[in-house]
Amino acid sequence: MTHDRTTHPTAIPLPVTAATCLEDRAHLERTARLGLAPGTHRLRLGPLTPLAVDHTLRTELGSPDGQVLDARLVRSWEPRPVGPDEADSPLRRRLHELRAAFRAGSAEQQRVAARLALLGQLSEELLREVAEGTGLGAAEPDLWAAELDGLGAEQDEQAERQRELSSRLAQLAAQERQVAAALEETESRPLELRCFLELTVQAEAAVDTVLTVRHLTACALWRPAYRAVLGDGRLRLASDAVVWQATGEDWTDVRLTLSTARSALAAEPPLLHEDRLTLRPLTAEERRTVAVEVREEEIATLGAAGPEPTSELPGVDDRGEVRVLTAPAPASVPGDGRAHRVPLGSFTGRAAAELVAAPELSPLVSEVVSVRNESGGPLLAGPVELVRESGYLGRGELPYTAPGAVVELAFPGSDEYRLVREVVEEQGSAGLPVAGRRSTVTRTVRVHVSRPTAPGVTGEQVVTVRERIPVSEVSAVQVRLHEQSCDPRPAELDAEGIVSWRLPLAPNARRTVTLVYEVAASTRVTGL
Incomplete structure (x- = not known):
């Protein structure tokens, strides 16, 4: 195609051929083939998204015989057309038809109202004529009766017409609201602000070359998502990229790249402010007391209770290292602002399952499935859909997992188990007044685990029960586990205070776990 020098040239299509989605924006690459004659040419390409960032615009010609002199x-x-257009969808055409019918019905209702008002005036004039004629002795009862009957019949007819129009307009208004809501949910609004690329190119000889245009745009982002399918002792984990873009144009069959780079972060270090540290002697009250605070720390362990739901979209967790993922096949992402999943890859590994109960968090028993990350790269943190052979079970959270590390997912367990938790607290004191007395709090936690099953069920299953005890960070407060009073004795106690038991349960069996621990603090401690 050869383009002559013109003042207002016809726009040349400039579609998106590659897109790199960042955490809160996207870098787009567009290409167009140009056939240029010798000389200077002013070209108009597009339309583009009006959200394109001007100062990031970069153009490049694929031939050394051409040079870009100016690009803007x-x-x-x-404005959008008021009436229907040839490119409108059937839903939008239906909306135009309803609005046209409503306008016609409103006009007809106004005419009927004017007719009724005129008939009311005629009725008043006729009654005045009857009164005057009767007073003058020129009565015409037959004529007046016929005129009053005809006028009343027409008033009744117009009033009925007005009621029909009111009902019809109410139905049209309801249908219009429904169609407008459906259109808002299914289709994006056509752009009123349009953007084009005006290019001035100089060609030393006739050349057929490719123009490449790159720029940033807002209203585009991505997040990782996963789908875990468990069956026959194996777990298949599929990685997807959920892409949103509301740039006003569709990305069709583009080379899609996903990056965790944060280009919006400042590249210069923050300003340093003076921070003075001063020493002062303790007051008499501070020397007599030790102030402590009891706080809850969230520990990233799997159990029956999942993470708290949130309406905010979390960021991409890449552990501080920029990760770049590439879609294996061309992808299409409509510019409707909705979430679109793009497959990135999957792997299947042998799964190890464990039944885990956290009675303090939930009365349910979960199945924690472990599999090694064999995807060849890290798995970024994101939501995961949990699926068994029987169907979809729910959603969980997959944490950041390095290559070769173990992935742990908590699948919802069955209702085969029952958990009942009881807590008994006793307060007391110990020690001599001379050596310093200490206040103590002894807590006894009992967890009753039962496995009611249907007749014919055989086989023993092991359930891991997890409880927790406080962890002290100050020497004035001590936490001690009474292992001799625990029944059975715990199988494990980690540094974060998680106590674990492994209970074998036969069908219709019932076990009780008892945990006893003591929190002791001197009388100087306040805040407990």
């Missing part, structure tokens, strides 16, 4: 983005305001 030009935006114009084009």
